[in-house]
Amino acid sequence: xxxxxxxxxxxxxxxxxxxxxxxxxxxxxxxxxxxxxxxxxxxxxxxxxxxxxxxxxxxxxxxxxxxxxxxxxxxxxxxxxxxxxxxxxxxxxxxxxxxxxxxxxxxxxxxxxxx
Numbered sequence: 001x002x003x004x005x006x007x008x009x010x011x012x013x014x015x016x017x018x019x020x021x022x023x024x025x026x027x028x029x030x031x032x033x034x035x036x037x038x039x040x041x042x043x044x045x046x047x048x049x050x051x052x053x054x055x056x057x058x059x060x061x062x063x064x065x066x067x068x069x070x071x072x073x074x075x076x077x078x079x080x081x082x083x084x085x086x087x088x089x090x091x092x093x094x095x096x097x098x099x100x101x102x103x104x105x106x107x108x109x110x111x112x113x114x115x
Contacts, residue, residue, distance in 0.1 A: 002026040002104065004095045009109030012085055018111060020080040022095030024104075029076030033098040036069060036080045038091035038111075045094070049080060062088075085113045 004027070008020040022034065033052045039045040049069040050058045057069055066085075071078040078095065092108040 004097045004104055004106040006093065006095045006106045006109040009093060009111045011112045011114070013115050014086055014113055016085050016113070017081070017083045018085065020082065020093055020095075020109060020111075022078040022080075022097070022106060024076050024078070024095075024097050027076065027097050027104065028099055029071070029078075029097070030073035031100060034069065034071050034078040035096040035098065036067075036078075037094045037096060038089075039094070039108075040088075040091040043091075048093070051078070082111070085111075087113050089113050 004022050004024040006020060006022050012018055031053050035050040036048040037045050038048050048060055048063055049067055051069045051071055066083050068081040090113050092110050094108045095106040097104050
């Protein structure tokens with residue numbers, strides 16, 4: 001099974017920005033829904049943002065106005081632009097690609113926000 005691969009995580013100070021990438025070679029990206037999720041230590045995995053195959057986006061209330069999900073179906077790659085990061089955004093961030101046939105998760109990338 002082909003899995004998406006995340007990159008772009010790291011450490012950043014509060015107020016900083018990071019851009020996460022999700023590459024999905026071998027997956028029919030244009031007909032897939034793209035999702036970003038995160039899991040903080042001791043907490044359940046939660047939805048951050050989604051982009052349906054027809055371009056409808058959805059964001060968790062906690063990230064609205066700060067995070068932006070986007071994609072390029074020709075690459076195929078998706079991104080999560082994260083601005084004005086807060087310590088509570090610290091988590092492992094996962095990309096999920098859902099085709100009409102299956103859903104695939106990446107292995108995650110760590111984002112740490114601290115001073």
